Amino acid sequence: xxxxxxxxxxxxxxxxxxxxxxxxxxxxxxxxxxxxxxxxxxxxxxxxxxxxxxxxxxxxxxxxxxxxxxxxxxxxxxxxxxxxxxxxxxxxxxxxxxxxxxxxxxxxxxxxxxxxxxxxxxxxxxxxxxxxxxxxxxxxxxxx
Numbered sequence: 001x002x003x004x005x006x007x008x009x010x011x012x013x014x015x016x017x018x019x020x021x022x023x024x025x026x027x028x029x030x031x032x033x034x035x036x037x038x039x040x041x042x043x044x045x046x047x048x049x050x051x052x053x054x055x056x057x058x059x060x061x062x063x064x065x066x067x068x069x070x071x072x073x074x075x076x077x078x079x080x081x082x083x084x085x086x087x088x089x090x091x092x093x094x095x096x097x098x099x100x101x102x103x104x105x106x107x108x109x110x111x112x113x114x115x116x117x118x119x120x121x122x123x124x125x126x127x128x129x130x131x132x133x134x135x136x137x138x139x140x141x142x143x144x
Contacts, residue, residue, distance in 0.1 A: 003079045009057035009096055013041050018098045025123050029113055032120040033098040054093045054126075056082060063103025074101070074113070081114050086121055093126050 009015070022033035037055065058078050060071040078099065099117070 002076070003056070003083070006053065007055055009055045009098070011041065014096070015057070015098065017041055018096055022098065025120050027116045027120050029102055029104065029109070029116050030120065031100045031102065032124065033100070034124050034126075035096055037094045037096050054095055054097075056097045056099070058099045058101075060101045061103055064101055074110075077110060077114065078117055081117060082121070085118060095124075095126060097121075097124070 009018075017038055018033055018035050022035040025032040025034070037053075058075050060074055062071075064074070065071055099120075
C-alpha cells in the first residue's frame with residue numbers, strides 16, 4: 001500500500017532542508033530525522049493543499065539491496081505500518097520526518113524493522129506535542 005499524496009515529501013529542496021535542520025534519532029536499523037515543516041518549500045513544488053501538515057519520506061540505500069524490488073517491498077511495508085498505526089494521530093502536526101535505512105540485510109528481520117520503526121516514531125515526541133496542543137485548546141474553551 002502506497003503512502004497517500006498528502007503525506008509524501010517531494011523535491012530535493014525539501015530533503016536538503018531536512019538534512020540541514022533536523023533532529024536525529026538513531027536506531028539499530030534506521031535513522032529518523034525530524035524537523036518543523038517549512039511550507040514555502042512545498043509551494044515552490046506546486047503543492048498547495050495540506051502544506052503545513054505532517055509529511056513523511058522513507059529512503060532506502062542501495063547498500064540494503066541492489067534490487068529495487070526488494071527496496072520497494074521494504075518501503076511498502078513501512079508505509080503500510082505507518083498508515084495502520086499513526087496516520088490519523090499525526091495528521092495535523094506541522095513536522096516532516098525522513099526515515100533512512102542503514103545498510104544491511106533486512107529481508108529476514110521484517111518484524112524487528114517494523115518494531116524499531118514504531119519505537120522511533122514514538123520517540124519523536126509528536127504525541128506529547130499533540131496532547132499539549134489539545135490541552136491548551138481545552139483550557140481556552142473552558143476559560144470562555
